[in-house]
Amino acid sequence: MLKYVAQRLILSIPVFLGVATIVFLVVRVIPGDPAVASLGDYASKEAVDALRQRMGLNESLPVQYVRFLGSLVQGDLGKSMITGSSIRDEIMHALPYTLELTVLAIIIGTLLGIPVGVYTAIRRNRMADYIGRILSLTGLSVPAFYLGILLILLLAIQFRWLPAVGGGGMDDLKENVSHLILPALTLGLVMTASVARLSRSAMLNVLRQDYVRTARAKGLKERVVHLRHALRSALIPIVSVTGIWAVSLIGDSVTVEVVFARPGLGKMMVGAIMQRDYTALQSIMVVYTGFVVVINLMIDLIYGWVDPRIRH
Amino acid sequence: MRNVLALGMALAVVCMVVAPDFGHAAGILRIAQNASDVGSLDPHFATTTQDRSLVDMVFNGLVRYKPGDGSVFEPDLATSLPTPRVVDGKQVWTFSLRKGVMCHPTTGVPSYPLTSEDVVYSLQKSADKNRSAYAADYTGMTVEAPDAQTVKITLDKPLSPILFFAKVANYSGGFIVCKKAAEKLGPDGMKTRPVGTGPFMFKSYSPQERVQLVANPAYFRGKPQLDGVDFRYMPDISSRELALRNGQLDVINGVPDKAWVDKMKGVSGVKVDVFGVGEVAILHLQTTAPPLDKLEVRKAIAHALDRDEFVALFGPGIGENVYSPVPVKFLAGGLTREELAAKGLDYKMDRERAKKLLADAGFPNGFSLEMVTSEMTGYRVLYESMQAQLAKVGIKANVKVVDHSSFHSMIRKDANPLVIYIAWRPNADIYFTQFLHSDSIVVTGKKPNTNFSHYNKIDGLIEQARNETDQAKQVALWKEAQIKALEDMVVYPISYQNQVYARSNAVDYGHELISVLALYPGITEKTRLTK
Numbered sequence: 001m002l003k004y005v006a007q008r009l010i011l012s013i014p015v016f017l018g019v020a021t022i023v024f025l026v027v028r029v030i031p032g033d034p035a036v037a038s039l040g041d042y043a044s045k046e047a048v049d050a051l052r053q054r055m056g057l058n059e060s061l062p063v064q065y066v067r068f069l070g071s072l073v074q075g076d077l078g079k080s081m082i083t084g085s086s087i088r089d090e091i092m093h094a095l096p097y098t099l100e101l102t103v104l105a106i107i108i109g110t111l112l113g114i115p116v117g118v119y120t121a122i123r124r125n126r127m128a129d130y131i132g133r134i135l136s137l138t139g140l141s142v143p144a145f146y147l148g149i150l151l152i153l154l155l156a157i158q159f160r161w162l163p164a165v166g167g168g169g170m171d172d173l174k175e176n177v178s179h180l181i182l183p184a185l186t187l188g189l190v191m192t193a194s195v196a197r198l199s200r201s202a203m204l205n206v207l208r209q210d211y212v213r214t215a216r217a218k219g220l221k222e223r224v225v226h227l228r229h230a231l232r233s234a235l236i237p238i239v240s241v242t243g244i245w246a247v248s249l250i251g252d253s254v255t256v257e258v259v260f261a262r263p264g265l266g267k268m269m270v271g272a273i274m275q276r277d278y279t280a281l282q283s284i285m286v287v288y289t290g291f292v293v294v295i296n297l298m299i300d301l302i303y304g305w306v307d308p309r310i311r312h
Numbered sequence: 313m314r315n316v317l318a319l320g321m322a323l324a325v326v327c328m329v330v331a332p333d334f335g336h337a338a339g340i341l342r343i344a345q346n347a348s349d350v351g352s353l354d355p356h357f358a359t360t361t362q363d364r365s366l367v368d369m370v371f372n373g374l375v376r377y378k379p380g381d382g383s384v385f386e387p388d389l390a391t392s393l394p395t396p397r398v399v400d401g402k403q404v405w406t407f408s409l410r411k412g413v414m415c416h417p418t419t420g421v422p423s424y425p426l427t428s429e430d431v432v433y434s435l436q437k438s439a440d441k442n443r444s445a446y447a448a449d450y451t452g453m454t455v456e457a458p459d460a461q462t463v464k465i466t467l468d469k470p471l472s473p474i475l476f477f478a479k480v481a482n483y484s485g486g487f488i489v490c491k492k493a494a495e496k497l498g499p500d501g502m503k504t505r506p507v508g509t510g511p512f513m514f515k516s517y518s519p520q521e522r523v524q525l526v527a528n529p530a531y532f533r534g535k536p537q538l539d540g541v542d543f544r545y546m547p548d549i550s551s552r553e554l555a556l557r558n559g560q561l562d563v564i565n566g567v568p569d570k571a572w573v574d575k576m577k578g579v580s581g582v583k584v585d586v587f588g589v590g591e592v593a594i595l596h597l598q599t600t601a602p603p604l605d606k607l608e609v610r611k612a613i614a615h616a617l618d619r620d621e622f623v624a625l626f627g628p629g630i631g632e633n634v635y636s637p638v639p640v641k642f643l644a645g646g647l648t649r650e651e652l653a654a655k656g657l658d659y660k661m662d663r664e665r666a667k668k669l670l671a672d673a674g675f676p677n678g679f680s681l682e683m684v685t686s687e688m689t690g691y692r693v694l695y696e697s698m699q700a701q702l703a704k705v706g707i708k709a710n711v712k713v714v715d716h717s718s719f720h721s722m723i724r725k726d727a728n729p730l731v732i733y734i735a736w737r738p739n740a741d742i743y744f745t746q747f748l749h750s751d752s753i754v755v756t757g758k759k760p761n762t763n764f765s766h767y768n769k770i771d772g773l774i775e776q777a778r779n780e781t782d783q784a785k786q787v788a789l790w791k792e793a794q795i796k797a798l799e800d801m802v803v804y805p806i807s808y809q810n811q812v813y814a815r816s817n818a819v820d821y822g823h824e825l826i827s828v829l830a831l832y833p834g835i836t837e838k839t840r841l842t843k
Binding site for chain 1: 344348349350351352357359360441442444445446447448499500501503504518519520521544545546547548550551554555557558559560561714715716717718720721724733735759760761762
């Protein structure tokens with residue numbers, strides 16, 4: 001197992017470096033000049049040129065690239081071209097907001113999605129199934145940002161139960177939780193729709209299997225057949241795509257963080273794009289890439305643990 | 313299903329537990345701007361609305377624009393508005409500083425009394441292109457400190473009060489920084505840690521989220537009525553609007569659109585303010601490349617356009633007509649419609665005349681033009697409207713949409729024969745210098761800036777007006793320069809667009825809103841929350 005883990009870790013290094021290189025190039029392909037974006041239209045050409053020089057934008061791309069990779073290898077994410085702040089500190093400030101949002105969304109999505117999927121599979125072609133399918137299709141069709149606004153209108157404006165925007169301080173649990181519920185619910189409901197559909201189809205496949213028929217023939221209660229025999233097998237594909245959902249949730253979290261004005265990585269990335277802060281943008285992208293690489297690595301390791309044949 | 317019900321009930325319970333007042337401390341004004349983060353809180357690099365409005369609360373100038381009315385100067389750090397003297401052929405302005413003005417404390421630098429040494433340091437910093445975005449405005453200026461309470465400013469060339477006070481007012485390079493704090497923090501530190509003498513002091517900065525300010529108890533005009541300001545960065549208008557409705561915010565930057573204004577006016581507990589200064593949209597016509605090098609063609613374009621159609625894009629009251637490049641409603645030196653109509657320079661929409669002018673110029677079937685526009689709505693809609701209007705006289709404008717930053721770069725490389733540019737400048741001289749003086753011609757000028765029309769025929773008038781100390785004569789020269797530019801049809805003033813903000817009924821700014829240069833309502837020591 002250790003050898004397998006080591007192999008996977010070594011293989012993820014070129015992937016990580018390749019993506020970092022692509023990120024470096026893509027960031028510079030984005031049209032626009034950070035110096036102009038920073039100083040605005042009022043500044044004279046002299047002031048813009050002076051700032052470009054200080055930002056290191058006059059250096060050639062290879063020089064910038066070598067500097068970027070060199071810093072990255074040393075774990076130095078650099079300083080924001082706009083605010084001069086340490087990007088590592090800014091990311092460490094933003095990361096908890098994104099992590100807590102994503103984790104709670106996965107919990108909500110799983111706790112709601114699996115039971116709904118299982119129930120609609122058991123009640124196939126009955127009213128509950130139709131309602132469940134319509135709701136999950138609706139969930140898949142509604143963009144996260146739109147659902148977020150609807151939830152704000154209902155729970156923050158109409159009932160005034162929760163704050164509409166902000167992240168809440170990390171040092172105040174109550175405030176933090178109150179600011180987390182609505183965005184997590186938004187992402188969680190979007191995920192619920194996917195999970196419910198997948199759970200339903202996985203359950204339907206399993207319910208047709210011979211061993212389920214055998215369990216029923218043995219006279220076991222339906223509840224036992226569904227939960228102990230069918231659901232256990234159906235969970236394998238559901239769990240295996242949890243990683244993919246987690247990756248896709250990271251993408252959705254960008255729009256949700258903007259709508260809810262949460263100071264997470266997604267909002268930071270949008271801000272860096274708007275300000276053409278190359279250094280911040282490439283660092284955030286590298287962190288996102290790191291997430292995806294780590295999640296995929298974990299999936300590979302779990303596969304290897306579940307099915308030892310894969311290790312060979 | 314039980315899980316679903318249980319989760320729903322749990323949510324309701326959690327909501328009830330955490331519902332209270334969302335962490336709002338009484339006396340803190342919560343304001344949100346249309347921005348994702350700080351740009352720079354070093355006042356000499358604060359060029360965007362979100363940064364200007366924040367540094368406006370932290371710093372002072374030697375003089376200030378009257379809160380809520382940018383047309384009036386008042387003493388700020390200075391005890392009075394001085395009258396210039398001429399010494400050895402040079403104009404000298406001497407300011408006496410108020411006593412007891414304290415610099416805010418910051419890490420490693422306790423609060424200390426502001427002296428002329430700070431003012432000299434600050435104005436010299438404003439003139440340094442490596443330490444200021446406004447350096448070009450401070451050339452030819454020598455600043456000295458004869459004693460701790462006196463500042464002497466000597467100008468190589470004389471200026472009228474209206475032009476000189478603008479350089480030392482609470483706007484752009486005129487903000488006075490505290491020397492010890494600036495040296496301690498360094499250039500990067502100042503970007504996120506402003507230290508000045510204003511009514512509010514920096515408390516904390518949370519990236520992508522907020523800057524928190526607290527009241528300055530030692531403020532020289534008295535302790536502010538607010539306990540502090542929570543300044544939020546929220547680029548999404550839906551978020552700002554919903555947070556205002558929800559009671560999480562007190563003031564938000566709104567949308568310059570009548571439909572939005574009308575909608576928000578209908579919201580209980582919310583007031584909407586529409587006020588100046590209005591950012592002026594001007595069409596610049598490139599005069600050196602065909603076919604726009606012909607005067608008839610440029611005049612045809614002017615007559616093909618209808619100002620009312622442009623104003624209708626934003627709605628009356630939000631957008632307003634403007635007839636001279638310098639907006640007469642806000643600045644000395646502008647021309648009224650009547651003044652221009654009397655000279656036949658108001659360029660009323662007359663498309664038959666436009667077609668005839670095109671035919672006279674040798675383009676009876678019109679022509680095509682290639683240009684770019686910014687993706688920003690304010691720009692894009694103006695370009696699209698112009699495109700539709702020009703099509704009616706046979707001019708086909710092919711407009712490509714690019715991002716805002718690229719748009720600014722491309723138009724400075726002469727990408728557009730027709731440039732619509734939206735800007736506010738604090739006085740007529742800056743409009744003239746940046747848009748109509750030959751030094752500022754894009755690409756080829758001595759100091760390339762935003763003279764998109766390549767116009768070079770009023771340099772003498774601009775320079776004469778700049779150094780005219782008699783204000784009446786100066787205004788007359790500015791008017792003459794604009795009349796000449798309009799006769800040559802190098803600029804077609806389209807409209808100006810007012811600022812739109814919404815606020816809770818509980819917010820009292822403490823002043824009437826007429827015009828604010830920093831493009832926000834202006835938060836001062838008199839601003840208060842009534843609930």
